[in-house]
Structures are given as C-alpha cells and as structure tokens.
Amino acid sequence: MKIATYRIGDAAAKIGVIVGERIVDITSVAPDMRALFEGGPEAIERAAAKSAEGDGTPMADVHLMAPIRPNKFFHTSGNFVEHEEDSKQVGFSHPIKPGIVFFQNPDAIIGPDEAVVYPSHLTSELDYELELCVVIGKDGKHLTPEQAVDLVGGYTIFNDVTARDIQRREMSNGVFSFCKAIETFSPLGPWIVTPDELMNPRDLSMQLRVNGEIRQDSHSGRSLFSIPEIIAYHSPMGFRTGDLLSLGTVAGVAGFSTDAASLYLKPGDVIEAEIEGIGMLRNPVVSWEEAHGAPPPEPVDLLALADS
Numbered sequence: 624m625k626i627a628t629y630r631i632g633d634a635a636a637k638i639g640v641i642v643g644e645r646i647v648d649i650t651s652v653a654p655d656m657r658a659l660f661e662g663g664p665e666a667i668e669r670a671a672a673k674s675a676e677g678d679g680t681p682m683a684d685v686h687l688m689a690p691i692r693p694n695k696f697f698h699t700s701g702n703f704v705e706h707e708e709d710s711k712q713v714g715f716s717h718p719i720k721p722g723i724v725f726f727q728n729p730d731a732i733i734g735p736d737e738a739v740v741y742p743s744h745l746t747s748e749l750d751y752e753l754e755l756c757v758v759i760g761k762d763g764k765h766l767t768p769e770q771a772v773d774l775v776g777g778y779t780i781f782n783d784v785t786a787r788d789i790q791r792r793e794m795s796n797g798v799f800s801f802c803k804a805i806e807t808f809s810p811l812g813p814w815i816v817t818p819d820e821l822m823n824p825r826d827l828s829m830q831l832r833v834n835g836e837i838r839q840d841s842h843s844g845r846s847l848f849s850i851p852e853i854i855a856y857h858s859p860m861g862f863r864t865g866d867l868l869s870l871g872t873v874a875g876v877a878g879f880s881t882d883a884a885s886l887y888l889k890p891g892d893v894i895e896a897e898i899e900g901i902g903m904l905r906n907p908v909v910s911w912e913e914a915h916g917a918p919p920p921e922p923v924d925l926l927a928l929a930d931s
Contacts, residue, residue: 816901
C-alpha cells in the first residue's frame with residue numbers, strides 16, 4: 624500500500640491509502656500515521672480493507688503533507704562508498720566511514736511541494752542528498768539482522784538538505800548536526816510504501832534532479848549493507864514505533880563536485896528526488912525574503928562572541 628497524510632482545503636489532516644489516482648480516507652482506523660503503525664499489523668490490515676470500500680477523493684483535490692512526524696529521526700551515513708569517494712575529489716575534511724549516526728531535527732521536516740527556505744544569512748552552499756528512509760513499524764532494541772527485518776514498517780524518500788559551509792565548520796569539532804537541521808531542511812515523502820509493495824529495497828534506482836538536470840543517479844543495491852544490518856547495528860539506542868531511519872546518500876552531491884559553486888541550490892530551483900517503487904518528492908527552493916516577507920535576521924556568531 625501507499626499511505627499518505629493529506630488535507631483537503633483548510634480541513635484537518637487525514638491519513639489515506641492511495642488507490643490509483645484517488646486517496647481513500649482511513650482516519651477511522653487511526654487518527655494519524657504514527658498511530659496507524661502503533662496499531663500493529665491489525666491496523667494495517669484494517670486500513671487495507673477500508674481502502675477497498677470507497678471511491679475516495681481525486682489526488683488532484685488534496686494537498687499531500689509530510690507522511691509522518693517521528694518521535695526520533697535516526698540519520699545514518701557511510702553506507703554508500705561512492706559518497707566518500709566523491710568527497711575525496713575535493714579533499715573533504717573528514718572521511719565518511721560506516722557507522723555514522725546522529726539525530727535529525729523532526730521540526731525541520733516538510734512535505735511534498737513545500738518550499739526549502741534558503742537562509743542566505745547562514746549559508747552560501749546549500750546542497751541536496753537523496754536518501755531512502757525506513758519507517759520503523761514496531762519497538763525494538765539490541766537486535767540481530769534477522770530480528771531487525773520485522774521492524775520495517777515502510778519506506779519513504781528523504782532529501783537531506785545540507786549547508787556545506789556550516790558542515791565544514793562543525794566537523795572541525797568532530798561533530799555535525801546544525802548544518803542539516805535548520806528549518807525546512809528535511810523534505811520527506813511523498814507517502815509511505817509498505818514492505819508488501821516494495822519487495823526488494825536493495826533493487827531500486829535512485830535519482831535526484833535540479834530543474835530537470837540529473838545530479839544524483841545511483842542504485843540502492845550499491846549500499847555496503849542490507850537494511851536489516853543497518854537497523855541492527857543502531858538498535859542498541861532503541862527504536863520506537865514511528866521512528867525514521869535514513870540510509871545515507873549516494874554519489875553526486877554538489878559539495879563534492881569539482882565545480883560545486885555552480886551546482887549549489889539557489890532560490891528558484893526545483894528539486895525532484897525520485898526512488899523506484901516509491902515515487903517522486905518535489906520541493907522548490909525559495910529565498911528567505913519570499914518565505915518570510917522580510918530580510919533575514921542578523922546571525923549570532925558564537926566564535927566571534929567567544930573571542931570578544
């Protein structure tokens with residue numbers, strides 16, 4: 624099934640199952656996406672049965688939203704060797720080895736067609752990162768890969784928008800998070816695809832385009848590890864139903880190109896992140912002024928304050 628969070632006009636958000644070009648309301652099964660997964664397999668089965676009962680609403684008449692608001696958003700990296708190989712082209716400050724993890728900011732999540740706001744007062748190197756993202760379907764911790772299979776509730780698309788100049792400064796201290804956690808930097812969607820519909824998540828083409836130009840073009844099978852292995856490795860931190868786990872990006876980010884300056888995102892760009900079997904996540908980039916109707920605020924520089 625493809626399950627989405629949506630609204631019609633100014634009405635409250637609903638969840639529904641996409642059937643062809645229509646969406647069937649399943650909020651009688653669960654009020655939101657996290658609650659649906661918390662209901663377990665029985666709730667998923669009832670959602671499937673409910674989706675077969677009615678004609679639903681045309682997709683053209685609804686506004687899709689970010690499919691889920693997680694409790695925790697595990698962000699992993701280093702799973703695709705090609706991303707590190709790209710980084711060597713530009714002498715990136717740190718290696719990108721397997722096992723990297725940090726927590727993404729759930730409040731930075733936006734949905735399909737929502738705008739990534741370019742904070743020009745903070746960065747001049749706005750980048751994109753196409754990633755497959757797992758929705759955790761049940762609680763679990765200290766798992767083997769064989770046990771971790773049961774935690775996969777579904778899959779969605781994540782665009783890990785990153786301020787590379789901020790990232791380099793952060794990584795000089797050995798950690799990074801702020802560069803990826805700014806408001807609107809986490810486009811997610813357009814919906815969640817359940818495992819029964821996406822039988823082999825290691826056999827998916829992955830492509831990201833900016834204004835129709837292909838920037839990232841790869842395949843999920845190039846990951847060093849299976850999804851159960853990645854889940855199991857990080858499971859000592861403990862997963863809760865409805866958590867998200869991103870799986871790292873593939874080759875082709877702007878910041879690791881020898882011509883990075885010409886590839887960084889700018890206001891007016893449109894990003895299309897597409898993964899086979901899931902769909903396409905589209906987001907425009909807008910200026911701070913367009914988004915907020917005012918010039919950006921003066922940034923706070925902690926380094927300058929520390930030296931004063």
